[in-house]
Amino acid sequence: MAKALEGLSVVDISGSVSTEYCSKIFSDYGAEVINLEPESGFETRKIPPFISGKNDSAMHAYLNTNKLSIIRDKLEEESIKELVSNADLVLSDGENSELSAYSEGVLSEISWYGKGGDYENFVGTDAQCFALNGMLRGLGSIEGPPIIPTGYQAQILGGMAAFAGSLGQVLGFELGNNKNPTLLETSIFEACLCLTEVGAVSFFNTGLEGRRLGVNRFAPTYPLGVFPCKEGWIGLTVLTPSQWHAFCKLLNMEQFAFVPEYQTSLGRLQAIETIEPVIQESLLTFSSKDLFYKAQEQKIPLARVPTMEELLNVDQFLEREAFTSAILPDETRLTVPSVPFRLMDTPPSLGGNVAELGEHTENFTYDK
Numbered sequence: 001m002a003k004a005l006e007g008l009s010v011v012d013i014s015g016s017v018s019t020e021y022c023s024k025i026f027s028d029y030g031a032e033v034i035n036l037e038p039e040s041g042f043e044t045r046k047i048p049p050f051i052s053g054k055n056d057s058a059m060h061a062y063l064n065t066n067k068l069s070i071i072r073d074k075l076e077e078e079s080i081k082e083l084v085s086n087a088d089l090v091l092s093d094g095e096n097s098e099l100s101a102y103s104e105g106v107l108s109e110i111s112w113y114g115k116g117g118d119y120e121n122f123v124g125t126d127a128q129c130f131a132l133n134g135m136l137r138g139l140g141s142i143e144g145p146p147i148i149p150t151g152y153q154a155q156i157l158g159g160m161a162a163f164a165g166s167l168g169q170v171l172g173f174e175l176g177n178n179k180n181p182t183l184l185e186t187s188i189f190e191a192c193l194c195l196t197e198v199g200a201v202s203f204f205n206t207g208l209e210g211r212r213l214g215v216n217r218f219a220p221t222y223p224l225g226v227f228p229c230k231e232g233w234i235g236l237t238v239l240t241p242s243q244w245h246a247f248c249k250l251l252n253m254e255q256f257a258f259v260p261e262y263q264t265s266l267g268r269l270q271a272i273e274t275i276e277p278v279i280q281e282s283l284l285t286f287s288s289k290d291l292f293y294k295a296q297e298q299k300i301p302l303a304r305v306p307t308m309e310e311l312l313n314v315d316q317f318l319e320r321e322a323f324t325s326a327i328l329p330d331e332t333r334l335t336v337p338s339v340p341f342r343l344m345d346t347p348p349s350l351g352g353n354v355a356e357l358g359e360h361t362e363n364f365t366y367d368k
């Protein structure tokens with residue numbers, strides 16, 4: 001079956017998590033993606049964890065299925081120039097300006113804070129973006145520092161935002177709406193503002209400073225959070241009075257269902273010391289799996305929160321093919337997430353091969 005982006009060519013000259021996630025979506029939907037790597041390889045090849053007994057980065061494998069790898073130091077400058085200038089899209093982190101200058105199509109730069117702002121020269125991190133957008137302030141216990149998410153979520157969000165903008169610009173070229181070289185800038189930090197809690201916006205407008213209320217306590221909604229069950233964990237979100245009534249019936253705590261003060265999230269939050277011990281005690285009589293399906297029947301928005309051991313066997317993940325395989329050069333298969341959004345008539349590739357560093361270099365030596 002034809003792929004949606006078949007025929008497009010993308011060259012990544014930087015190899016950051018953001019540029020590689022952006023190009024991963026292009027690759028999954030059929031574009032030819034070329035990693036133009038230095039002799040030491042892109043930095044993502046050095047990101048742990050590594051496959052047991054090998055030096056292969058699991059993160060790099062996840063981000064780079066079905067892409068081509070070229071060592072740029074082994075190409076003549078004219079070959080590099082031709083490769084970059086012929087690309088529909090060139091991805092950069094704002095560095096390697098000598099390479100990005102060759103772009104004659106769309107140049108998409110994904111950097112931590114973009115150009116021209118107060119943070120332009122900051123050395124960015126995922127945690128820093130979440131701190132600056134106000135998300136961390138409400139996470140964790142009242143005493144001590146906030147809980148800081150680990151991983152690369154901010155950079156993934158930056159790559160996804162850049163994909164949407166870059167695809168629009170590339171399609172503009174394809175349709176003849178623009179024939180001049182185009183620069184598109186994406187700030188990872190600004191992309192992460194989609195996660196900004198309303199409290200940060202409220203403070204900007206009112207000057208009233210919110211307080212951290214503790215684990216699983218997020219004003220003004222209650223109950224909201226992840227709680228242990230007899231087996232597994234469950235995510236709770238109870239908003240409307242009807243959801244609260246059904247939730248109380250589900251957990252055998254009908255004595256709270258129609259208390260006038262508990263008909264609003266804020267009222268329940270103010271009575272948290274009374275309500276929460278009962279919720280916690282009741283949850284420990286259910287498995288998260290049973291509770292999830294019972295809640296579905298009653299239209300209560302609960303979610304199973306699988307452990308890492310359970311993750312790959314959750315029924316809806318299996319049905320949706322949420323996970324697939326990245327195949328390393330020695331045929332080792334690594335289970336990784338598949339693309340999170342799908343077109344039905346032109347579906348994406350799920351998984352694929354991960355190229356060795358420089359595996360395709362000899363295929364891209366152009367005649368002068």
